[in-house]
Amino acid sequence: MKTVSIKVKGAILSVVILLMCLFIWHMATTQKVTPPPRVSTGSSEYSSLMGQGGSEPVQKTGFPTLTQMGETIYKQLSHPFYDNGPNDKGIGIQLAYSLGRVALGFLLAMIVAIPFGFWIGMSPLTYEAFNPFIQILKPISPLAWMPIALYTIKDSAISGIFVIFICSVWPMLLNTAFGVANVRKELLNVAKTLEVSPLRKAFLVILPAAAPTILTGMRISMGIAWLVIVAAEMLVGGTGIGYFLWNEWNNLSLSSVIFAILLIGIVGMLLDTAFGKLQKAVSYAD
Amino acid sequence: MQIENTFLKVSNLSKSYKADAPPVFEGIDFEIEKGEFVCIIGHSGCGKTTILNVLAGLEEASGGDAIMLGKRIQGPSLERGVVFQGHALMPWMTVLQNVAFAVKSKYPDWSKEQITEHSKKYLAMVGLVNAENKKPSELSGGMKQRVGIARAFAIEPKMLLLDEPFGALDALTRGVIQDELLKICKETNQTVFMITHDVDEAILLSDKIMLMSNGPNARIAEIVVNTLPKGRKRANLHHDAMYYPMRNHLVDFLVNRSKDLQVRGAKGELDGYKPVIVLPGVDVVVA
Numbered sequence: 001m002k003t004v005s006i007k008v009k010g011a012i013l014s015v016v017i018l019l020m021c022l023f024i025w026h027m028a029t030t031q032k033v034t035p036p037p038r039v040s041t042g043s044s045e046y047s048s049l050m051g052q053g054g055s056e057p058v059q060k061t062g063f064p065t066l067t068q069m070g071e072t073i074y075k076q077l078s079h080p081f082y083d084n085g086p087n088d089k090g091i092g093i094q095l096a097y098s099l100g101r102v103a104l105g106f107l108l109a110m111i112v113a114i115p116f117g118f119w120i121g122m123s124p125l126t127y128e129a130f131n132p133f134i135q136i137l138k139p140i141s142p143l144a145w146m147p148i149a150l151y152t153i154k155d156s157a158i159s160g161i162f163v164i165f166i167c168s169v170w171p172m173l174l175n176t177a178f179g180v181a182n183v184r185k186e187l188l189n190v191a192k193t194l195e196v197s198p199l200r201k202a203f204l205v206i207l208p209a210a211a212p213t214i215l216t217g218m219r220i221s222m223g224i225a226w227l228v229i230v231a232a233e234m235l236v237g238g239t240g241i242g243y244f245l246w247n248e249w250n251n252l253s254l255s256s257v258i259f260a261i262l263l264i265g266i267v268g269m270l271l272d273t274a275f276g277k278l279q280k281a282v283s284y285a286d
Numbered sequence: 287m288q289i290e291n292t293f294l295k296v297s298n299l300s301k302s303y304k305a306d307a308p309p310v311f312e313g314i315d316f317e318i319e320k321g322e323f324v325c326i327i328g329h330s331g332c333g334k335t336t337i338l339n340v341l342a343g344l345e346e347a348s349g350g351d352a353i354m355l356g357k358r359i360q361g362p363s364l365e366r367g368v369v370f371q372g373h374a375l376m377p378w379m380t381v382l383q384n385v386a387f388a389v390k391s392k393y394p395d396w397s398k399e400q401i402t403e404h405s406k407k408y409l410a411m412v413g414l415v416n417a418e419n420k421k422p423s424e425l426s427g428g429m430k431q432r433v434g435i436a437r438a439f440a441i442e443p444k445m446l447l448l449d450e451p452f453g454a455l456d457a458l459t460r461g462v463i464q465d466e467l468l469k470i471c472k473e474t475n476q477t478v479f480m481i482t483h484d485v486d487e488a489i490l491l492s493d494k495i496m497l498m499s500n501g502p503n504a505r506i507a508e509i510v511v512n513t514l515p516k517g518r519k520r521a522n523l524h525h526d527a528m529y530y531p532m533r534n535h536l537v538d539f540l541v542n543r544s545k546d547l548q549v550r551g552a553k554g555e556l557d558g559y560k561p562v563i564v565l566p567g568v569d570v571v572v573a
Contacts, residue, residue, distance in 0.1 A: 186374040189344055193362040194391035194441070204387065208378045284378040285423035 022066060029065040064255035072255040087247060089239070091259075095267065097239040101157075101232075102225045105164025109221065113169045114214065117176025118202070121210070127177060134173065142167035142228045146235060156236040163232045168221035175217025179210030211282035219275040226268045241267075292353075293477055294318040294341075294445065299350035301336050308552060309348065310336060311504035313559060316496060318445075321475045325488040326506075327536065328498030329544055334481045335371075338447050341479060342368045354445065364392050367443035369451045373430040375422040375437075382418040385409060385437045392441040408440040409433075411470055412463075428459035435463070439470060446471075448480035452487065461520050464490060468518075485536045489529065490518055496561070497539050503551035506561045507544070510535065513567050531567030 064072070080092030120127040142163045149159035183206050191201045233242025241260060248256035295317050302309035311333040318324050326334050339345035341352055343362035352359040354366075375384050385405040393401070409418055412432040422430050431451055438446055452460040468491060471478055482488050488495045495510040513528040523529060550556050 184374075186370055186372055187376060189342075189368070189370065190374050190376075192344060193342055193364075193366065193368045194388050195362060195364050196391050200391075205376065208376070211378075282378075285421065286377050 026066050029063055068255050072259050076259055094241050094244040098229050098241040101160050102164055102229050105161045106168050106225055108165045109168035109172060113172035114176050117173045118180050121177035121180025138170040143231055160232045160236050164225045164229060167228045168225045171220040172217040176214045179213025180206055183209040215279040215282055219279060222271050222275055226271055230264055292317050293320040294354045296352045297350055299347050301333060301348045308502040310501045313505050316506055318477060320477055322494060323471060323478045323492045324494045325480050325482050325492035326496045327482060327488055329500050332498045332501040332504035335449055338449050338481055342366055342447050364441055365444045367438035367441050367446050369434045369438045369448045371449045373434045375430060375433055377422050380419050380421055381433050384433055385440050388437045389440050405440055408436040412436045412466055428455050428463060432463060445477045450481050465520060485533060489532055490520055490523055499547035500544050503548050505547055505551060505559060507547050508562045508564050510564045513565050528567040535566035
């Protein structure tokens with residue numbers, strides 16, 4: 001009873017906060033249009049920031065009002081999959097590109113990190129041997145790899161995937177190793193006394209025991225990958241939500257930029273929720 | 287060798303973790319016959335669990351041998367089932383899956399139905415038919431331990447090793463499971479080696495009680511033959527004429543005499559020491 005009522009109360013408050021933010025937005029953007037169009041001292045830093053480039057069309061394309069925003073969202077969402085050439089694709093296509101890159105890079109990272117993490121988790125010696133390298137490689141910003149990736153791979157699309165791979169690999173690797181190394185000794189002893197074969201032990205004892213920790217690593221990796229893909233696509237260009245965002249900035253279409261930002265947030269949240277669900281599915285009460 | 291008749295023979299077993307420290311225990315000699323229920327009692331730190339782990343094959347002794355059915359114990363084996371101190375059930379498996387996992391390990395060629403049926407039989411033996419689809423976290427401590435016992439019995443081991451299986455249970459639950467264990471062991475003529483801290487439990491369950499002196503330099507000080515007649519029941523145990531001599535002897539040892547050997551052992555006076563065999567209430571103990 002009590003938890004439900006708190007949830008409902010929270011939801012109501014969330015709506016109130018949202019309405020308040022929208023109201024502030026509305027006030028801040030409409031104020032600027034009604035007073036004299038030229039001298040806009042009260043129009044906040046936004047418009048001055050925006051107005052730096054061209055002085056004439058500034059007032060028209062300044063920070064979007066709520067209605068402009070709504071129009072953009074409606075326009076984008078009503079035709080998400082149109083394709084009018086390289087610089088004009090629907091938001092659905094752009095998102096699909098980004099998600100595809102993330103999925104591919106993430107999958108590759110999984111294929112490498114989980115078996116490798118298993119190995120170093122099982123053997124303290126290999127853990128000690130590889131640990132210094134992992135510790136040095138882990139804190140490197142994934143985008144720092146970009147020049148090397150571009151130079152060696154010579155393909156911007158694959159370089160993007162590589163960057164996703166390199167940023168998702170570390171949390172998964174370390175969490176897998178940690179989870180595998182910390183399987184309760186009792187359970188391993190049970191497996192030993194039952195003379196369970198190594199493969200059966202790995203899949204039926206160690207993997208389920210370490211699964212919650214591994215999933216935590218995967219969740220962290222997915223979060224980082226989604227952060228990085230936007231930046232990587234801005235750098236690499238061509239397709240994807242990051243490129244879309246940058247392109248709309250170059251078009252000075254702030255409403256589209258905000259729309260892209262919103263979408264990045266929502267997709268990131270959905271991804272995280274999905275992994276949260278997965279995590280719950282494999283976790284167990286002790 | 288004349289060990290053919292002996293089911294399990296342990297000779298001169300010792301264990302030391304550090305080369306410069308005195309061994310935890312040394313000169314451990316005992317035998318267990320088939321169908322015998324043997325308890326080992328001693329204060330913490332005398333190496334009871336280590337002895338059990340050596341018998342289970344989970345740990346290596348520093349010296350000496352453990353020979354079961356003419357074969358030296360090296361590494362774990364399905365011939366010896368272990369019930370661990372903490373229940374050690376796989377928390378992500380249901381009760382039935384936990385037992386079936388063990389059965390499948392022992393009989394890899396069995397069909398799924400066979401495995402399930404066999405597992406259920408042993409779950410029924412410990413009175414857990416209705417809980418087979420529950421996860422361990424949904425069970426009480428006593429029920430978890432029963433699953434552990436069912437799992438150990440289900441692989442039909444030649445010897446059962448129990449490491450203080452009832453230590454964490456309340457007295458009532460413990461009593462019920464003790465009765466069940468006694469019944470199952472009688473039905474299956476199971477050979478059991480069990481660690482306990484509970485003197486009454488030892489009197490109820492075992493045919494032979496080994497008393498260990500304090501560690502380090504722990505040894506088996508006495509082997510006490512249970513002088514209470516077979517077919518013991520928890521309900522009338524304390525009315526037996528032998529109960530008090532038996533109980534007094536065991537408690538006396540734990541309180542007063544368990545330190546003696548340690549002192550002598552540290553001085554190296556105990557080489558070749560053989561444990562005293564005692565029948566409390568029948569013969570008089572010469573201390």
